[in-house]
Amino acid sequence: QKEVEQNSGPLSVPEGAIASLNCTYSDRGSQSFFWYRQYSGKSPELIMSIYSNGDKEDGRFTAQLNKASQYVSLLIRDSQPSDSATYLCAGSDTGRRALTFGSGTRLQVQP
Amino acid sequence: EAQVTQNPRYLITVTGKKLTVTCSQNMNHEYMSWYRQDPGLGLRQIYYSMNVEVTDKGDVPEGYKVSRKEKRNFPLILESPSPNQTSLYFCASSWASTGYEQYFGPGTRLTVT
Numbered sequence: 001q002k003e004v005e006q007n008s009g010p011l012s013v014p015e016g017a018i019a020s021l022n023c024t025y026s027d028r029g030s031q032s033f034f035w036y037r038q039y040s041g042k043s044p045e046l047i048m049s050i051y052s053n054g055d056k057e058d059g060r061f062t063a064q065l066n067k068a069s070q071y072v073s074l075l076i077r078d079s080q081p082s083d084s085a086t087y088l089c090a091g092s093d094t095g096r097r098a099l100t101f102g103s104g105t106r107l108q109v110q111p
Numbered sequence: 112e113a114q115v116t117q118n119p120r121y122l123i124t125v126t127g128k129k130l131t132v133t134c135s136q137n138m139n140h141e142y143m144s145w146y147r148q149d150p151g152l153g154l155r156q157i158y159y160s161m162n163v164e165v166t167d168k169g170d171v172p173e174g175y176k177v178s179r180k181e182k183r184n185f186p187l188i189l190e191s192p193s194p195n196q197t198s199l200y201f202c203a204s205s206w207a208s209t210g211y212e213q214y215f216g217p218g219t220r221l222t223v224t
Contacts (some may be wrong), residue, residue, distance in 0.1 A: 022122040032159060033213055043201055044154070088154065097142070097161055097210045103153035 002027040004091050006102035010070055014110050019076040019102060021105050023089030026070070030091040033072045034099065038086045079109045113138045114190070119204050123222045124192055132187045132219050134202030142205040143185040144213060145177065147198040154201070159187055161208045192223045197211035 003026045012017045023033075028049045036044035048073070050056045050063040062075040072091070076083055086106045090099040115136045136143065144159040146169075156169030160179040167198055174196055176188040185204075189196060199220050203213040 030173055032209075034212065043218050046212055046214060049212055056159060092209065092211065096167065098159055099143070099210055099213065101154040103151070 002030075002093060002095070002100050004089055004102040006087075006089055006105045008103060009106040010107045010108045011105055012110060013079050015079060015081060017079050017109075019079045019083065019107055019109070021076070021087050021089075021107065023072040023074075023099075023102055024070055025072065025091045025094065026090075027091060027100070030077065030093070030100075032092040033063070034090045035061075035063060035072075036088040036090065036101075037056050037073045037083075038088060038104065040085075044088055048072040076107075080110045081106060081108075081111050084109045112188060113214075115202055115204050115214055117216040117219050119219060121220050124224065125224055126193055127191050130189050130192060130221075131187075132200060132202075132221070134185045134187065134216060135183050135215075136185075136202075136204040137183065138204060138206070138214070140204035140206050140214075141182075141183065141208045142210050143179065144176070144203045144205075144210065144212070145185070145187045146201045147196075148175075148201060148218075149173065149198050157187070157200075158211065161210075163224065184199050191222075194223050197221060 033050040048063040064073045086104040089102040145157040158177040160166045203218040205213045
């Protein structure tokens with residue numbers, strides 16, 4: 001069973017701090033990873049895609065991929081209360097044209 | 112505005128009464144997919160489609176049907192709904208036939224009594 005694992009949290013950080021969200025995956029063939037943000041009662045929103053080893057930065061967000069360790073992370077700099085949400089990690093499925101989602105980490109940014 | 116739309120947004124029905132949840136996208140995307148989201152179980156894929164007339168099972172296809180007769184539409188059909196299909200359903204679409212970078216609709220909350 002291919003899996004994407006995330007700590008369910010909640011991860012609590014003070015406003016202005018760096019939030020670090022982590023994800024591990026079991027499918028060694030997965031090539032591409034995606035981070036989604038989901039506010040309570042809303043649909044998932046794509047915030048970052050990463051296709052190769054290393055870091056990818058977009059504004060306050062940095063995604064990191066380490067294929068050797070099968071590890072993906074999302075850093076949120078200068079966290080704001082509006083960043084409080086559940087963050088879903090998803091990886092490409094090598095067996096079929098689909099994404100495998102983790103169950104999400106709930107982030108709370110304290111004002 | 113580029114978007115994925117779903118209807119209805121909320122539905123309460125009874126066991127065994129056939130229903131259809133519609134999904135439409137205006138982005139000319141090749142790939143469309145249906146998910147259900149349940150507490151503690153996360154997002155699980157029901158069916159997906161890589162193009163018109165091409166569909167395939169996801170992780171939890173039992174009790175569901177889909178069709179893709181037009182590129183923009185991908186309805187989800189529950190022929191005989193049961194209470195264990197009570198869930199939050201999302202439709203998603205992607206420009207990539209691989210299913211990368213999927214964009215989600217607003218969701219349909221279904222209750223089967």
